[in-house]
Amino acid sequence: MPDATVTYREALNHALADALAEDPAVVLLGEDIAAAGGSFKVTDGLLARFGPDRVMDTPISETGFLGAAVGLALIGFRPVVEIMFAEFAGVAFDQIVTTAAKHRYLSAGQMHVPMVVRVVGGSGLGFGAQHSQTTESWYTATPGLKVVTAASPQDAYHLLRSAIADPDPVVFIEHKRLYVRRGPFQPTAAPVPIGRAAVVRSGADLTIVASLAMVAESLAAAESLAAAGIDVEVIDIRTLVPMDVDTVVASVSRTARLLVVEEQPLSGGWSGHLVAEVVSRAFESLELPPARMGVVEAPIPFSHALEAKAVPSAETIAARATTLLGR
Amino acid sequence: MPDATVTYREALNHALADALAEDPAVVLLGEDIAAAGGSFKVTDGLLARFGPDRVMDTPISETGFLGAAVGLALIGFRPVVEIMFAEFAGVAFDQIVTTAAKHRYLSAGQMHVPMVVRVVGGSGLGFGAQHSQTTESWYTATPGLKVVTAASPQDAYHLLRSAIADPDPVVFIEHKRLYVRRGPFQPTAAPVPIGRAAVVRSGADLTIVASLAMVAESLAAAESLAAAGIDVEVIDIRTLVPMDVDTVVASVSRTARLLVVEEQPLSGGWSGHLVAEVVSRAFESLELPPARMGVVEAPIPFSHALEAKAVPSAETIAARATTLLGR
Amino acid sequence: MTPAALPAEPAQLLEMYRSMVQIRTFEDTVQKLYEKALVHGSTHLCQGQEAVAVGWAAALTPDDYTSYTYRGHGHALARGMSPEAAFAEILGRSTGVNRGKGGSMHLTDARLGLMGCFAIVGSGLPVAVGLGRGAQLRRETRVSVTFFGDGASNIGAFHESLNLAAIWKAPVIFVCENNLYGEYSRINLTTTVDDIAVRATAYAMPSQIVDGNDVQAVYQAAQTVVERARTGGGPTLVECKTYRQRGHSRSDAGAYRPPEEVTSWLARDPLIITRRQLLDSGSVTSADIAAVDDSVATAIANAAAAAEQAPWPDLAEITRDVHA
Amino acid sequence: MTPAALPAEPAQLLEMYRSMVQIRTFEDTVQKLYEKALVHGSTHLCQGQEAVAVGWAAALTPDDYTSYTYRGHGHALARGMSPEAAFAEILGRSTGVNRGKGGSMHLTDARLGLMGCFAIVGSGLPVAVGLGRGAQLRRETRVSVTFFGDGASNIGAFHESLNLAAIWKAPVIFVCENNLYGEYSRINLTTTVDDIAVRATAYAMPSQIVDGNDVQAVYQAAQTVVERARTGGGPTLVECKTYRQRGHSRSDAGAYRPPEEVTSWLARDPLIITRRQLLDSGSVTSADIAAVDDSVATAIANAAAAAEQAPWPDLAEITRDVHA
Numbered sequence A, B: 001m002p003d004a005t006v007t008y009r010e011a012l013n014h015a016l017a018d019a020l021a022e023d024p025a026v027v028l029l030g031e032d033i034a035a036a037g038g039s040f041k042v043t044d045g046l047l048a049r050f051g052p053d054r055v056m057d058t059p060i061s062e063t064g065f066l067g068a069a070v071g072l073a074l075i076g077f078r079p080v081v082e083i084m085f086a087e088f089a090g091v092a093f094d095q096i097v098t099t100a101a102k103h104r105y106l107s108a109g110q111m112h113v114p115m116v117v118r119v120v121g122g123s124g125l126g127f128g129a130q131h132s133q134t135t136e137s138w139y140t141a142t143p144g145l146k147v148v149t150a151a152s153p154q155d156a157y158h159l160l161r162s163a164i165a166d167p168d169p170v171v172f173i174e175h176k177r178l179y180v181r182r183g184p185f186q187p188t189a190a191p192v193p194i195g196r197a198a199v200v201r202s203g204a205d206l207t208i209v210a211s212l213a214m215v216a217e218s219l220a221a222a223e224s225l226a227a228a229g230i231d232v233e234v235i236d237i238r239t240l241v242p243m244d245v246d247t248v249v250a251s252v253s254r255t256a257r258l259l260v261v262e263e264q265p266l267s268g269g270w271s272g273h274l275v276a277e278v279v280s281r282a283f284e285s286l287e288l289p290p291a292r293m294g295v296v297e298a299p300i301p302f303s304h305a306l307e308a309k310a311v312p313s314a315e316t317i318a319a320r321a322t323t324l325l326g327r
Numbered sequence C, D: 001m002t003p004a005a006l007p008a009e010p011a012q013l014l015e016m017y018r019s020m021v022q023i024r025t026f027e028d029t030v031q032k033l034y035e036k037a038l039v040h041g042s043t044h045l046c047q048g049q050e051a052v053a054v055g056w057a058a059a060l061t062p063d064d065y066t067s068y069t070y071r072g073h074g075h076a077l078a079r080g081m082s083p084e085a086a087f088a089e090i091l092g093r094s095t096g097v098n099r100g101k102g103g104s105m106h107l108t109d110a111r112l113g114l115m116g117c118f119a120i121v122g123s124g125l126p127v128a129v130g131l132g133r134g135a136q137l138r139r140e141t142r143v144s145v146t147f148f149g150d151g152a153s154n155i156g157a158f159h160e161s162l163n164l165a166a167i168w169k170a171p172v173i174f175v176c177e178n179n180l181y182g183e184y185s186r187i188n189l190t191t192t193v194d195d196i197a198v199r200a201t202a203y204a205m206p207s208q209i210v211d212g213n214d215v216q217a218v219y220q221a222a223q224t225v226v227e228r229a230r231t232g233g234g235p236t237l238v239e240c241k242t243y244r245q246r247g248h249s250r251s252d253a254g255a256y257r258p259p260e261e262v263t264s265w266l267a268r269d270p271l272i273i274t275r276r277q278l279l280d281s282g283s284v285t286s287a288d289i290a291a292v293d294d295s296v297a298t299a300i301a302n303a304a305a306a307a308e309q310a311p312w313p314d315l316a317e318i319t320r321d322v323h324a
């Protein structure tokens, strides 16, 4: 029997529905997530199925409801909060990086904060500079937080389930451009643990590591490079904290070449940490210095003509790989 | 005539006073900075000298007064805002990384935001997990912002002057443990431009790059290593965005070995970006893979017995350098 | 001494009407451009709220500052932004007010005092406080007017901004356009007060409730409040009761709204109210009104057509204007 | 039916007095330990505000949740935290309530409903809303009481929390300890209202002003408000008027305060007021009071001495409790 196929959005919706159904401690909070089913419809139908005590609309008060989620988490709920666009977390940053991230530590383990902050990130849909970032970097320097990204429907389901099951706060970054993408879906497959990267394409000549929308771009680049005789391995890093450096090192020990692609400016992205770690552990295996691609060092421009050029794409990734390999 | 000697705190005070005296557009805002002279006394005496229209106390409303500073900047003021402890910016993060950082871009250059956010960071004084971070990483992934740190009184003065003179928003990170440190002070020396690292000690065997309090620790480590016959070059990176990779590459091309020390968890720090850039440009010069040291992957613990061990120190830096060089 | 607020003379009212029709036609055209797949991203239109933008603009001088939100087209046009440059921005073209880099949510023209659209709810309010504080520090008579929604009154920035303006007694006017909805949520689901204006009590700040669909009422209230701010009387919170005739953004049909509510508010369409006022004045005829409607229709159609032909921005724009 | 609030019986009042004296003695001892250079970092003492902590604690059951700020020693002790474990925490020792990892600003004991100190101004309020909301969702009768200062009422989190609690009608009690100062700034310099309690109007929330130096008054008000919250009546904002007898933190002498103000508040010291009430009751003697004072002094001295002897935490604590 072939796998069912669902969209990334549907996979997330299934994950939330299954979590709500299995564990009465799970509650959802966010702006317009209940009656309206969410700005991007990720929570569609959940209010009708689980009722207003489980699926809660909130006022426009990110500090208020993120903090309330921390309070709920402290007493055994498992709140999942939607941040409609990633940048909106900027008005409530303190509740994530200080309150949620540190309460286990500050209380010496008396309490913990099993909550998930679902953050809708990503460029490509013309939302402009204040609604298009992925914002992983806002969180990666905060011990106590885990930072998870999903690039496929299958991972969207399983990683969100793992995030909800995690006893500690998880920032779960979704990419709005992926919501309509379809992919295979096996909800009963083995869980995808947090902290494990995935080799999504095997190859011998070059390792490309990416996350979120950059995974599909890298895979497309790999296809076109294959036609030119370049055999690329693509790794979806999936979790930024904790980061699965082992999988990347293992790959690089075979390919000897590394290109990291992220949807953030390199000045503050996660690719630097990954490259530094790989270099420290696989220096001798590397034939070339690892290369990185990221968003231009600018806010995301609105105009369609500009936005697409500000972010790495299959074409620019393939071009960079070709240059790297000296072809 | 020997240089005058001042504390880091006094140097900052001088910089603010001189900026206020020279440019009527400069205004200061913050909690208890006027009548009380600041929680750490950096603004002491400025109210008396410049009056309440130039030196303004504010309510506990970081979003309010950071946003007000943006408004003032848009119409030609040069506000300098004090954030009493770095973490407090978490309640107003949006005003820095979205409003201030993007207004020039979003208005296609019609307006700009010449403001400085003085952020008091750093561990070592027993302030605990919510008052001890340096938080550079909160800002480095935000095009439109510059991120500047000062490690000595001389730099504190000159870099703060440069930050205030800059036409764009600058996050200026101070380290509270340094406030009482003395150092030479030449206010009439050439300005220190933003974006230029400083070689603060020359050496041939190893390049250590650091910032803030880690510079003094690295220098102390270098002294003890010198006794063991290891000749260390120490670079104060000073600006994280834009980052002066050239100076580091030039150094590494001589020493062939790099150790980067920062007061942040490596998972999200700036050392990864620096190492990745250096590797991409000086791969052939490197005899060893670059190494990094940072804060442990934990919040800063309160207890004196723990805090000092959570952060790199002269001793741990010297030990690491020794191991690196295989001595 | 504060001069009394005056009603608009018929000629001025006709001009206000023209401005309102311009906004309405502009917004309807944006929707059509969106349906023709020419607009990327999101748009947040203001049909039904034109009287707020126009009534306030009429009470301001070119020196005054305004700031507003993603739902800002009306405020930009009311203070004189070129419709062609506004369309071009929304279409992402090089002739746009922000050279295509901002888009619908960020129409800005500093020369006209249009200091910015803020797309993060509430984030424009503290900036507006700074603009007013700056005028105050310079002993100018400018005022800073900031527009935001009912939903925005639930966010922390609202609270901090009103308190700060009050303590500084700065010339800042907080105009809440209460259109009953924040996105898809009716106001009574997100706050327990009926009138946002009562929130001024928390800062000992004067407040006022105005019929936001009656441009005369808005204009008169605006004059009084602006005059108070200009003459050192400090900030005011003004709540304009109005209605968002369309959905929240481009693709939202607004189906969650009770039909009777929609009908009753459409009957109080600000254009209808102003037309009646014009005719009642005796000095404006239906023909005058029709002439305005026609000339606006032509001008907006031409502006949209020109914007559609405008070139895309140069790729170098991507990294221009990040820093000096 | 809501039972009427009752004044404390003499025995109960004597117990409240004991608790207040314990807090006072504890705080005075912390100051001495600081002066002996045994306390690193900062401390924020609450001498003068003991009646607030004790009056509220007396109206709560062990199931209720409290949350508070860096100025939280009193709240922790009033609900039963061990003074020795509190001292040890402040001294950074392994026997501290948080094993030395939190410090003075973070005394926490979940078993006693002491859910946390929040050292970022305002950040505890939304958490308290969540605690109350959780009790409500579980159909429990627990309440969530959160303590904060006058200065905290100017931050956005205050506003969002009150609105959210109001819309949920959650059992959350917001207790503002108005001690007239936020750090070194008098309240009139940072807000234009005299009473923080008026801010409840912005959320159609009931509010009450209480003499925060009179433990009987606090206790009676607390009973009423707690009962309302327990029985589905929703949140309340309670302003306790009190005074911070010392400086803001360890090294601040509070010289910015007018001497007459200090004198008049010292005359209204909550311990003096309670002693008078006890004696007036006729069933407590000066000797009874002196016995309490003495036993507390001994207990606190012993607790401090034990804490001073306690070992430092193991280095492994640094990375323990970051994640599960």
Ligand SMILES: Cc1ncc(C[n+]2csc(CCOP(=O)(O)OP(=O)(O)O)c2C)c(N)n1
Pocket (backbone or CB within 6 Å): A031, A060, A062, A084, A088, A091, C071, C119, C120, C121, C122, C148, C149, C150, C151, C152, C153, C179, C181, C182, C183, C244, C248
């Ligand atoms: C901080 C933040 N949270 C959420 C949003 C998403 N959002 C955009 S508009 C809107 C509704 C705002 O309602 P209101 O203030 O009444 O203004 P209106 O849209 O009715 O003009 C929301 C929730 C945002 N832009 N910023």
Ligand SMILES: Cc1ncc(C[n+]2csc(CCOP(=O)(O)OP(=O)(O)O)c2C)c(N)n1
Pocket (backbone or CB within 6 Å): B031, B060, B062, B084, B088, B091, D071, D119, D120, D121, D122, D148, D149, D150, D151, D152, D153, D179, D181, D182, D183, D244, D248
């Ligand atoms: C967001 C934030 N801003 C500033 C501070 C620094 N700070 C600590 S206590 C305090 C004063 C608080 O005053 P109030 O709320 O009246 O409480 P009190 O100290 O009087 O108990 C300030 C400004 C902080 N901790 N958090």
Ligand SMILES: [Mg+2]
Pocket (backbone or CB within 6 Å): C149, C150, C151, C177, C178, C179, C180, C181, C182, C183
């Ligand atoms: Mg609205």
Ligand SMILES: [Mg+2]
Pocket (backbone or CB within 6 Å): D149, D150, D151, D177, D178, D179, D180, D181, D182, D183
């Ligand atoms: Mg106070």
